Amino acid sequence: MYTIGVDVGGTYTDLVATDQTGRTVFAKSPSTPADQSVGVMAGLDELARRLGVTRAAMLAATDRLVHGTTVATNALLERKGAKVALLTTEGHRDVVEMREGLKPDRYDLRTPPPEPLVPRERRFGVRERLKADGSAAIPLDAAALGDVIAEVKRSGANSVAVCFLHGYLNPAHELAAVERLAKELPDVSVSRSSDVLPQIKEYERVSTTIVNAYVQPTVQRYLTNLERSLTEAGFKGSLFVVLSHGGMAPVEEASRLAAGTVLSGPAGGISGSRRCAEMLGIPDLVPFDMGGTSTDISLISDGQASLSADGMLAGQRIALRSLDIASIAAGGGSIASVDTSRTLRVGPESAGSVPGPACYGNGGLAATVTDANVVLGYLDAAAFMGGARPLDRAASEAAVDRIAEALQLSRIEAAAGIAKMINLKMADGIRLMTLRRGVDPRKFALLSFGGAAGMHAAEVARELEIRRIIVPTVASVLSAWGMLTSDLRYEVSRTHYGTGRISADEVRALFAALEQQAAGRLRSWFRGEIAIERSAEMRYGEQVFEIDVPLGELDLSAADLVAQIEDRFHRRHEELYTYASRGQEVVFVNARVAAVGKVAPGGRDVGEVTSAAACAPRGKRQAWLGGWREVPVYALDDLRPGHALTGPAIIEAETTTVLVDTGDRMTVNPLGWLDITLR
């Protein structure tokens, strides 16, 4: 039986398969942005070839395929999602554009407001109104609803978000509107706030519901197509999608809560990084995932990645719990240009996979970071992708020459300038995740992965005074590999409505209902052992923000259950905010349950440490390290645990290249991974 992880990036689709013996095989295939499933199926062909079986045989023997997709992310970033209309309470249609009266950057008074995903002309007020206790001040007006639905139809919207005031408490009006929409506009997809985020605070709820409506048709179409293609190709197992919180869920669930997939791609990288931290015994890592089109940077601190519900993506508020990731729109495919003031710029435009860098020979003329790396001698044109897709060196040179000419520099100066610019950009991205949060990056090791990271990691680390770089053997496909270690996760929460102190029986009843719902749901996809994680969101009487109080190891049958929960709240409050007010009233707001289906981590190949002896290079080539140098070139496949060398050196693997700079010391650790200490 195989388990397969598939990570679709902007340039490449990465695939990893493991079997019960722990054997791990990986493949890479160009991404196909128009329909990502084409690239996925081609990648599966390649993966099967490497396993030495037919694709049909491989898929027939695969019980689980875990998928990280950027379909929702791209739709949001590129503003290519659905044409959304909003149905909301009459008199309140500007909630999403008012942003609660806040704007980013207090002292920037010259940047105009962003365009909302749903412009005002497609935001429709419906005559209805619920009160704060859930009762109807104005019943849903059927005639008014009919008029609004007719307007939605005229507007040409293909997706509708429905969000009424106090709909989190009483979904009746929303449900009635959804039913009517389904009848009158059967082809339009509908997102309902009381389903997407059944929580008080209308701005967060309406914004998250709109994002869901915006990406849902695209996500659903894509996943349905992919599932069909897989079934037709002989796949009988389960297809799971990685969600922004790092857990995974089946297609139906990912389509329903499409806004929860906006960080699906990079979430795999974080799972993988966390697993690396564990395997390495290094708790503090900066995962640096540089691909062709974008670079994702996150932080593993004390072995953990942080989750929050404060997320924004592309200027949109998404109040679902998700991992903390900074994405930079730059990578190996970023295009270099010279502006009118004769200043060199790199990005934000990217050549993507089609046409790709000039050296791909697909008609791309623009000089990219990859072209600069070819000119600098870091990338071997002939050996690219294991020789399967040799690069056109002359095309790279011609492209870089155009930049050199515009800058009146030599070819090599232009290429080195392009590399310097992208390295500074990457370092800035890491600053965002570390320095700007007051974390000193110098204590962290850089975990370098993604196809393009190896050539830039040393310079980027040096820029930040990071002294250590780890390059796992699965570096070029770490996100896909990480997906194999993702747990199944289904989260539910419920608000406790009641006055006065919650009773122990109420707590037990709340959790029992949630656990049944979450575990029952998970049970329908998963046969293994299910772990339940409980927490409660609580606050002091007059506060408005709740804090999440983990309730692990709590005996629900204890007689003093409520006192124990309150005690945990006081302690957590003190931990977070330096004080507890033990005399004050404590309010239990939400009970939260995650049902987690633990997945056994993939096998690991721990090699034997042979000797500290140097290993022999396969050859030498000229590379630019501030001057031309004859640099020895090693094959990653030849390196064994215990091998050590001092740079300059180039380490080549089939899908990635690592540059060891002059004076930097590299050893191969017991896992076979590169461990580089900067000079």
Added chain:
Amino acid sequence: MSSKIDPITRSVVQHRLSSIVREMGEAMLRTSYSQILNSSRDFSLAICDTRGRLIAQADHIPVHVGALPWATLAVEERFKDVAPGDVILLNDPYQGGGSHLPDVTAFVPVFDGGKRLLWTIVRAHQSDIGGATHGAYNPGATEIYQEGIRIPPIKLYEAGKPREDLLDLLALNIRNPREFRGDLAAMLGAAHLGERRVAKLFSEFGADTVEAAIEAILDATEQQTRAVVSTWKDGVFHGEALLDDDGHGRTDIRISAKVTKKGSDIEVDLSGSDPQSTSFVNSSHANMQAAVAMAFAYLIDADIPKNTGALRPLKVIAKQGTIVWADPGRPVTLCTSHPSNEIVEAIIKAMASSCPNRVMGGWGRRFRIAIQGEDPRNGRNFIWHMFQARPGGGASIGGDGYSSIGEWHTVGGLKFGSIEVAEVRFPLHFRQHEFRPDSGGDGQHRGGLGVALDMVLETQKPAKGNTAGDGARHGPCGMLGGKDGEPHRYRLLSEGREPRVLRTKEVGIELRPGDCLEVRSSGGGGWGPPSRRSADARARDAAQGLVSKAV
């Protein structure tokens, strides 16, 4: 000294300090009790050194922050014997370097070994501060004593021990002591959190290194600021702005700014402003300084850190006894909004010919309502401050202004919060809360829109309302040919009574169950001549219902 600090260390210290104040802000927001703090964020955090220099601040309410160095100096002057574990509290504008009485400020000293180096500071606007009227704003006041309890710098904690007697004294003078105590706990919690984090920074790098890094940060910020200012046109420029009235019979009170720009230096002279008032529209000294700093901060680059270094090129001249700097004892409660807004606008107007690409149309004025009544659902008293119906922002070279965003002194930092939460907590029903068409000033770029709010009072007993504000006569100014935004217009609709336009400075408005407040907040000022507005932009305004009039 600063040359010894490597750029990475400087960068770590700089970002660490700003992340500490940000974290203090998060703690404040999440733990405070009153709506004015936990929803509307009317608080600020800063780190100052013992010389009263602003080292780091969180971007919350700009007008608070520029005033904190003055409060720090007052603390330093009063207490020479500060010990670890002390907490100092103040609010008085004349004895404590405060801005106005509702803004209470807590100071926690940070020591390294036996040496006191920095203060972590939390300033928060209290929902009530005693005095003649609820909610702190008293348009009738003619002396500061009528505005609330005055707190000079006092030690609220001594060596970690709270002075319960002082706490009781304060709480007894405030209408909602429970909320006051909860908010004070949140303020002290946030300041202590900052203290812990700064202490950790000292132990990590050594206090000497941190101090050297701070000098380097301030110097670098000064250089960065001077580089920007030196690109503006030199000259002497004039600008003025008018307050509607003082509520005591004086109208059109003038704030006048003479700005002399030479090289990388700016001198702002406000001495030509009108004499002080008998009412609360006077500014305290610290608040006037903060307002000038705020105007300057809006003109330089957004990404320049707002610390003492950025303010070094700026010199402020003003005359005591004028509206911008009142004599001791005068009432000042309105000053953080008015005349702060007018001070900013006068300076920005003056600078239109020096740096036209940086100036912006006027932002909205503050026109507040506070309601005191009894919630029939629980029999408890409540005080509600209106933060909804935010006014529009000014347009600029960058484009149209933000709608529903705020005043010059808050600029999108005051959150009006969730209407659902407001309805759960207060006996209020928000019937309408949407953009107010036609309120933005026309121009090549249009001012942002204000908001139309209709809110019904759902009490069973009558309630009392106060207003405090300005901007119902004069709308935010248009810039470089742009038109002014529409001024505020608030009315009280009450069955059986004629609709009544509310004035900006009223006390004891009688509100009956079922009354509706019809609030129409001002739009922002336009930028550039309306003749240059594109046909596309006009068509879009019409399609979105933002402008109804044919132009």
